[in-house]
Amino acid sequence: MQDDTQKQLANALKARKALEDTYEAQFKILAQFVSRLSLACKGVDVDLDNRLAKLRTELNRGTDLEKLLPFIEATSDNLKLLESRHQADIQSMQQGLADAGKLLQQQKGLPDQLRRDLRLLLGKVGQPSATVHAFLPHLTELTKLYQNVLQAKQQLANSDDDDDVRYGHICRQISVELTNLLSELAFAEESAAEIDEIRLSLLGKLPIDALLEACLKTIGIIISSINRERQSAEHFLLKLNDALTSVQQSVVSSLSASTDLKQKMLVLNQQIELQIDHLSHVSQKATSLEQLKLLVSDKLTAITGSLREKEQLEQQERQQLLLTLGSMEQRLGELETDAGTFKKRIAEQNFRSLQDALTEIPNRAAFDERYQLEIKRWQRYKKPLCVVLADVDHFKNINDSYGHSAGDKTLKVIAKTLKLNLRETDFIARYGGEEFIMLFPETELAELEKRLNALREKIGKIPFKFKNVNVPITISFGATRFTEQDTNRSAFDRADEALYEAKKAGRDKVILKPAS
Numbered sequence: 414m415q416d417d418t419q420k421q422l423a424n425a426l427k428a429r430k431a432l433e434d435t436y437e438a439q440f441k442i443l444a445q446f447v448s449r450l451s452l453a454c455k456g457v458d459v460d461l462d463n464r465l466a467k468l469r470t471e472l473n474r475g476t477d478l479e480k481l482l483p484f485i486e487a488t489s490d491n492l493k494l495l496e497s498r499h500q501a502d503i504q505s506m507q508q509g510l511a512d513a514g515k516l517l518q519q520q521k522g523l524p525d526q527l528r529r530d531l532r533l534l535l536g537k538v539g540q541p542s543a544t545v546h547a548f549l550p551h552l553t554e555l556t557k558l559y560q561n562v563l564q565a566k567q568q569l570a571n572s573d574d575d576d577d578v579r580y581g582h583i584c585r586q587i588s589v590e591l592t593n594l595l596s597e598l599a600f601a602e603e604s605a606a607e608i609d610e611i612r613l614s615l616l617g618k619l620p621i622d623a624l625l626e627a628c629l630k631t632i633g634i635i636i637s638s639i640n641r642e643r644q645s646a647e648h649f650l651l652k653l654n655d656a657l658t659s660v661q662q663s664v665v666s667s668l669s670a671s672t673d674l675k676q677k678m679l680v681l682n683q684q685i686e687l688q689i690d691h692l693s694h695v696s697q698k699a700t701s702l703e704q705l706k707l708l709v710s711d712k713l714t715a716i717t718g719s720l721r722e723k724e725q726l727e728q729q730e731r732q733q734l735l736l737t738l739g740s741m742e743q744r745l746g747e748l749e750t751d752a753g754t755f756k757k758r759i760a761e762q763n764f765r766s767l768q769d770a771l772t773e774i775p776n777r778a779a780f781d782e783r784y785q786l787e788i789k790r791w792q793r794y795k796k797p798l799c800v801v802l803a804d805v806d807h808f809k810n811i812n813d814s815y816g817h818s819a820g821d822k823t824l825k826v827i828a829k830t831l832k833l834n835l836r837e838t839d840f841i842a843r844y845g846g847e848e849f850i851m852l853f854p855e856t857e858l859a860e861l862e863k864r865l866n867a868l869r870e871k872i873g874k875i876p877f878k879f880k881n882v883n884v885p886i887t888i889s890f891g892a893t894r895f896t897e898q899d900t901n902r903s904a905f906d907r908a909d910e911a912l913y914e915a916k917k918a919g920r921d922k923v924i925l926k927p928a929s
């Protein structure tokens with residue numbers, strides 16, 4: 414019995430010793446790990462470095478963990494403080510990068526590509542991040558963009574004598590704006606040939622004096638078109654005035670004729686009354702039937718004459734009235750025809766001013782109008798609305814290799830194909846150059862992706878042939894969905910970024926960019 418107890422005690426002691434050894438080994442591993450970890454944190458904060466060094470020494474010495482606890486708690490407070498400082502660092506880094514990027518964006522005359530890169534970068538900078546390190550690639554990129562801008566500015570400064578280089582970018586922008594304006598001037602029918610000539614001249618590289626000439630010609634067309642419109646409106650108003658004057662004259666003369674007749678009628682009525690009175694008076698005085706017969710017959714002849722005269726007057730009045738009414742009706746008919754022609758002309762002009770002359774699909778002005786409307790609908794019904802930008806790939810090559818008229822034909826065919834393959838509620842416009850913009854109401858991005866890919870494939874399969882060469886042409890799409898936080902500009906910019914990504918990814922692509 415005593416032996417058993419001793420054995421059990423020995424076993425318990427052995428187990429206890431094994432447990433203690435395990436604890437000790439684990440404590441050593443943990444102490445080493447904490448030591449290494451504390452070394453890795455070195456350099457973040459001096460106070461923290463000192464505390465961690467002390468902790469390492471105590472751990473190496475094997476100091477009792479309980480004694481170390483207050484020290485560990487104080488260090489942990491220190492770490493919390495550092496953490497909030499770290500968060501503040503992230504925020505200030507993000508803010509700093511965003512400010513620097515926006516400042517660069519405000520620079521005038523930035524090349525298009527650089528502006529796009531910058532917009533893309535600012536989008537990335539706006540994303541939340543857990544560490545300051547995550548911003549380092551953005552910082553590098555921003556520094557590169559700053560370098561590029563400085564170089565571009567330097568180049569401009571160096572080329573003082575070369576006006577074409579100095580104003581190259583501005584000229585290109587003016588030329589694009591002028592092309593858009595010309596597209597909206599489609600209503601100047603009489604100047605269509607001249608407009609087309611200016612539009613084609615804007616496609617090549619323009620020296621500044623040629624651009625100015627194009628501007629002056631366009632202004633000339635606008636002025637003569639306004640003059641023509643003014644003259645036509647004046648002509649219509651004069652005709653209207655004429656017609657109203659003649660109607661007024663007819664009414665006045667018919668009124669005065671009718672007053673005349675009324676006066677005559679009054680006199681006749683009085684005459685008839687008098688004749689009747691007289692007849693009754695003399696008939697009382699008649700002494701014989703023969704005398705009465707004679708008197709009545711006389712008076713009846715006089716009364717019948719007066720009545721006939723009265724009837725003639727009435728007929729005259731009716732005829733006069735019919736004549737006046739007839740001439741008024743004719744004038745009003747003429748006026749109605751003129752007003753109809755004028756209204757039709759205005760409606761046609763309205764339609765043409767919203768249509769792109771080359772592709773015959775809506776133009777940018779029409780898009781702006783429709784976009785506002787669709788956004789209002791979206792705000793009311795909250796049904797999904799997608800915005801898509803499409804751009805023909807390497808379009809410049811088509812112009813350069815086969816001429817501008819081949820380029821024009823390509824644009825027409827592509828516009829037609831896109832339009833034909835949209836639903837009636839979708840909307841497409843030529844946004845400018847080789848760029849198209851589309852609106853897809855009540856469409857989710859997932860469904861849109863399929864439809865855009867089908868469109869993309871359809872365009873890729875069009876058998877274009879120039880100078881007997883088969884030329885495959887592709888198109889890239891950038892799409893986004895309108896959200897609660899969006900303005901019309903921000904959704905457009907996102908679609909533009911998606912399009913840019915599609916180009917960067919090799920073209921002939923559909924890229925969707927939902928709001929982050």
Ligand SMILES: Nc1nc2c(ncn2[C@@H]2O[C@H](COP(=O)(O)OP(=O)(O)OP(=O)(O)O)[C@@H](O)[C@H]2O)c(=O)[nH]1
Binds near residue numbers: 615616617809812821
């Ligand atoms: N024929 C024709 N060309 C146009 C018209 N409007 C713009 N362009 C031309 O379209 C070309 C657009 O070229 P870029 O902006 O360099 O783009 P891209 O060659 O299509 O290349 P990526 O878009 O990068 O794939 C320019 O050469 C313009 O002159 C037009 O109405 N008719």
